[in-house]
Amino acid sequence: MQLKRLARALCVIALAVPGMVKPSPASAEVQIFACEPEWAALASEIGGDVAHVYSATHGRQDPHYIRARPSLIAQVRQADLLFCSGAGLEEGWLPVLLQRGARVTIQRDQPGHLMASEHVRMLNPPSLVDRSQGHVHAEGNPHVQLLPENIAFLATELARRLTVIDPDNAEMYRRQLSIFQERWKDATANWMERKSHLEGMPVVVRHEAWAYLFEWTGIKQVASIERLPGVPPTANHLQLVLELARNAGAVAILRAPYEPSEGMEWLSDKAGIPIVDLPFTVGGQEGVDDLFDLFEVTITLLEEVRDQY
Amino acid sequence: MSILRGLARLLFLATPIILIALPAQSETDQAPTAAELAAEIQALKQDYETRIRNLEAQLDAINAQSAAPQPPVSGIRSQDNTFNPAIGVILNAAVANFSAPASEISGFQLGHESERGQEGIALIETEFNFSANIDDKFFGSTTIGVHTDEGAETFEIEEAYVQTLPSAGLPDGLRVKAGRAFWTLGYMNEHHPHADDFADRPLPYRVFIDKSYNDNGLEFAYVFPTDMFAETGVGLFRGDDFPFGGSDDGIGASSAYARLGGDIGSNQSFRIGAYVLNGSAAMRGGGHAHGAEGDAHGEEDEHGHEDEMHADEDEDEHGHEDDMHADEDEDEHGHEDEMHAGEDEHEGEHHDPFAEGLFTGDSTLYGFDVRYTWAPTGNPREQEITLQGEYFWRAEDGYYAVTEGDETEFTQVDGTSSGWYVQGTYKFSRAWRIGARYSRLDPISAADVTSDDEYEVEHSPSTVSVMGDWTNSEFGRIRLQFNRESVHHEETDNQLYLQYIMSLGAHAAHAY
Numbered sequence: 001m002q003l004k005r006l007a008r009a010l011c012v013i014a015l016a017v018p019g020m021v022k023p024s025p026a027s028a029e030v031q032i033f034a035c036e037p038e039w040a041a042l043a044s045e046i047g048g049d050v051a052h053v054y055s056a057t058h059g060r061q062d063p064h065y066i067r068a069r070p071s072l073i074a075q076v077r078q079a080d081l082l083f084c085s086g087a088g089l090e091e092g093w094l095p096v097l098l099q100r101g102a103r104v105t106i107q108r109d110q111p112g113h114l115m116a117s118e119h120v121r122m123l124n125p126p127s128l129v130d131r132s133q134g135h136v137h138a139e140g141n142p143h144v145q146l147l148p149e150n151i152a153f154l155a156t157e158l159a160r161r162l163t164v165i166d167p168d169n170a171e172m173y174r175r176q177l178s179i180f181q182e183r184w185k186d187a188t189a190n191w192m193e194r195k196s197h198l199e200g201m202p203v204v205v206r207h208e209a210w211a212y213l214f215e216w217t218g219i220k221q222v223a224s225i226e227r228l229p230g231v232p233p234t235a236n237h238l239q240l241v242l243e244l245a246r247n248a249g250a251v252a253i254l255r256a257p258y259e260p261s262e263g264m265e266w267l268s269d270k271a272g273i274p275i276v277d278l279p280f281t282v283g284g285q286e287g288v289d290d291l292f293d294l295f296e297v298t299i300t301l302l303e304e305v306r307d308q309y
Numbered sequence: 310m311s312i313l314r315g316l317a318r319l320l321f322l323a324t325p326i327i328l329i330a331l332p333a334q335s336e337t338d339q340a341p342t343a344a345e346l347a348a349e350i351q352a353l354k355q356d357y358e359t360r361i362r363n364l365e366a367q368l369d370a371i372n373a374q375s376a377a378p379q380p381p382v383s384g385i386r387s388q389d390n391t392f393n394p395a396i397g398v399i400l401n402a403a404v405a406n407f408s409a410p411a412s413e414i415s416g417f418q419l420g421h422e423s424e425r426g427q428e429g430i431a432l433i434e435t436e437f438n439f440s441a442n443i444d445d446k447f448f449g450s451t452t453i454g455v456h457t458d459e460g461a462e463t464f465e466i467e468e469a470y471v472q473t474l475p476s477a478g479l480p481d482g483l484r485v486k487a488g489r490a491f492w493t494l495g496y497m498n499e500h501h502p503h504a505d506d507f508a509d510r511p512l513p514y515r516v517f518i519d520k521s522y523n524d525n526g527l528e529f530a531y532v533f534p535t536d537m538f539a540e541t542g543v544g545l546f547r548g549d550d551f552p553f554g555g556s557d558d559g560i561g562a563s564s565a566y567a568r569l570g571g572d573i574g575s576n577q578s579f580r581i582g583a584y585v586l587n588g589s590a591a592m593r594g595g596g597h598a599h600g601a602e603g604d605a606h607g608e609e610d611e612h613g614h615e616d617e618m619h620a621d622e623d624e625d626e627h628g629h630e631d632d633m634h635a636d637e638d639e640d641e642h643g644h645e646d647e648m649h650a651g652e653d654e655h656e657g658e659h660h661d662p663f664a665e666g667l668f669t670g671d672s673t674l675y676g677f678d679v680r681y682t683w684a685p686t687g688n689p690r691e692q693e694i695t696l697q698g699e700y701f702w703r704a705e706d707g708y709y710a711v712t713e714g715d716e717t718e719f720t721q722v723d724g725t726s727s728g729w730y731v732q733g734t735y736k737f738s739r740a741w742r743i744g745a746r747y748s749r750l751d752p753i754s755a756a757d758v759t760s761d762d763e764y765e766v767e768h769s770p771s772t773v774s775v776m777g778d779w780t781n782s783e784f785g786r787i788r789l790q791f792n793r794e795s796v797h798h799e800e801t802d803n804q805l806y807l808q809y810i811m812s813l814g815a816h817a818a819h820a821y
């Protein structure tokens with residue numbers, strides 16, 4: 001009986017301790033939880049001063065493999081809008097966050113649940129969905145951010161969602177949207193002109209992370225170092241990649257910030273082509289602080305590759 | 310797009326008409342001249358034309374970039390299997406070698422799952438999981454585990470629960486789970502064994518909760534809306550699973566916990582927690598801790614049964630064992646003395662109340678856990694260090710009864726025992742990890758035990774483990790592990806495991 005009383009006392013303490021943790025200051029009116037830095041950047045453009053944007057990952061993290069950390073649950077718990085790539089990219093961690101954070105307004109089918117892949121044209125939906133094919137995404141390639149029109153579509157969609165979630169600031173979101181779209185249109189026009197010179201340039205990649213960029217620019221992917229998505233290369237496969245790279249006259253190996261150089265250096269050496277680090281997302285390289293930088297730096301780096309070639 | 314454009318045009322045409330109509334009603338107040346009106350309309354017209362031109366330009370720009378997005382491909386199929394639950398299978402098997410013939414843990418009653426694994430080639434566990442959202446408010450999941458014990462397959466419903474979905478209408482942050490589940494207790498309990506970093510569970514898990522606490526029950530959990538992760542929960546359970554048992558009113562145990570967690574910088578994170586699980590047990594069976602063989606409920610014919618099992622087990626021991634059991638009922642004390650001189654004395658604790666008795670009384674388990682992870686590059690898939698430790702402290706007030714024939718011997722206990730482990734793993738490349746673990750137990754002290762037989766604390770059991778594993782993809786892993794177990798005072802058991810854990814089909818995301 002004494003033990004029971006003690007247990008009860010402990011229950012009370014257990015309940016009281018987290019209660020003493022101060023709630024976060026509710027300065028911002030809308031809390032946006034972005035799974036990836038590119039969506040965080042877009043959310044900041046549209047949300048302006050009203051939105052508090054939290055990015056679950058930074059530019060050097062692989063969004064496939066993130067731990068469902070306690071801090072992320074705490075952020076999801078407070079979020080008014082969830083902005084992620086979707087299409088299974090975050091399947092290893094986002095479901096846990098949604099379930100544990102148990103925030104009603106950001107669940108599927110709510111205005112606060114925005115998945116980028118549901119608002120753009122998906123590339124490469126696999127014909128065979130089987131684990132023997134590696135880490136495949138049944139809906140198609142989820143790395144949708146490196147295509148300017150996708151950003152434009154999502155800016156509009158995000159603004160629409162924000163006006164639903166926070167109607168008081170609707171006018172502000174529309175204004176932010178039109179400012180952004182104006183700037184984006186101009187920037188895109190410039191990139192459109194420059195990207196046409198990249199058409200047909202053969203490159204090697206590690207993972208199918210660049211499909212949208214290649215779709216847009218016409219850059220040709222001749223081989224991927226990963227034998228299958230998510231499966232590390234074997235020596236045999238590297239040999240094959242080397243042959244493919246040589247035959248197609250590949251000019252560079254493109255690398256995302258989080259990708260290991262395992263296999264890449266060997267290939268670079270053998271094929272005599274450089275490894276080119278591209279930012280891949282906002283924060284993926286020093287000085288890539290917003291979406292404009294992301295495209296600008298990416299195209300500039302690719303132009304340099306082309307010029308050397 | 311053309312519809313939008315059409316609408317915009319229509320609006321543009323309609324606007325001047327409306328605008329004209331509106332002031333017309335208030336003509337008495339103010340009568341603008343025709344010229345003024347015309348100028349105003351002209352201005353409006355220009356304004357709208359500019360706006361429409363801008364809109365059109367934007368539309369053209371978007372259209373020019375590429376074809377409009379198509380909705381994700383989703384055929385309008387409605388097949389019978391469309392609403393099948395997600396099915397996942399975990400294949401977990403090992404080949405093991407042990408240097409000692411048996412593995413008893415001194416001073417603790419053990420449940421039937423807490424013995425070391427099976428020797429030789431064995432399926433550790435095959436898990437079948439079915440899960441799906443039931444409707445907009447509930448999620449359901451069941452896991453059926455198949456274990457092989459002595460050539461016989463036993464099925465266990467490890468989990469069968471429903472859980473509220475965030476859209477169930479509960480307040481934000483609150484969730485309720487009901488049924489049978491691996492309840493929130495310490496770090497490891499809520500994780501399935503296939504997610505463990507080692508092939509076996511550490512000593513405190515084996516002695517205090519028989520590897521896992523998955524009673525029938527109900528649990529409420531609440532996450533606070535704070536920047537630092539803070540969660541608390543309470544549970545009510547039937548009280549039938551170890552460390553409880555024989556629940557008569559059907560609600561024999563309760564729990565409470567609190568957790569805090571957060572990030573340190575961008576690549577490190579931690580979580581700490583405190584837990585209490587309280588309940589009562591009536592005739593809690595412990596089994597007899599003679600290895601994997603099975604009757605866990607301490608029936609009266611246990612010893613006869615045991616003899617049969619041992620007859621199959623080990624040729625060398627056989628003769629000796631028969632002797633022991635022949636002596637058993639006649640002259641225990643003398644026999645015990647003899648055995649202490651002998652080599653196989655671990656076989657002979659016939660009146661160890663913990664090894665053989667049935668416990669009746671109150672049992673309260675307190676637990677504390679810490680987990681810290683550091684991924685140097687932010688990518689736990691490439692490189693990661695995890696440190697984890699748990700401390701359990703159990704207070705038990707009751708008695709252990711050992712029944713032999715018509716006689717029952719009672720051993721009163723009112724005291725505490727404790728156990729802890731610390732472990733670390735280091736993933737140095739995508740596929741490879743190494744890890745080490747130390748676990749230790751401190752049995753109830755002699756002063757807290759009242760018995761006819763003399764009880765003394767002979768030993769503080771401990772185990773040192775090291776492991777290395779290779780992960781081909783997130784769905785397949787092969788592990789080599791070495792344990793040096795010193796769980797009984799006279800013997801050290803060197804254990805070697807070569808294990809694989811493979812996952813088929815749907816595999817839900819793991820919690821932190």
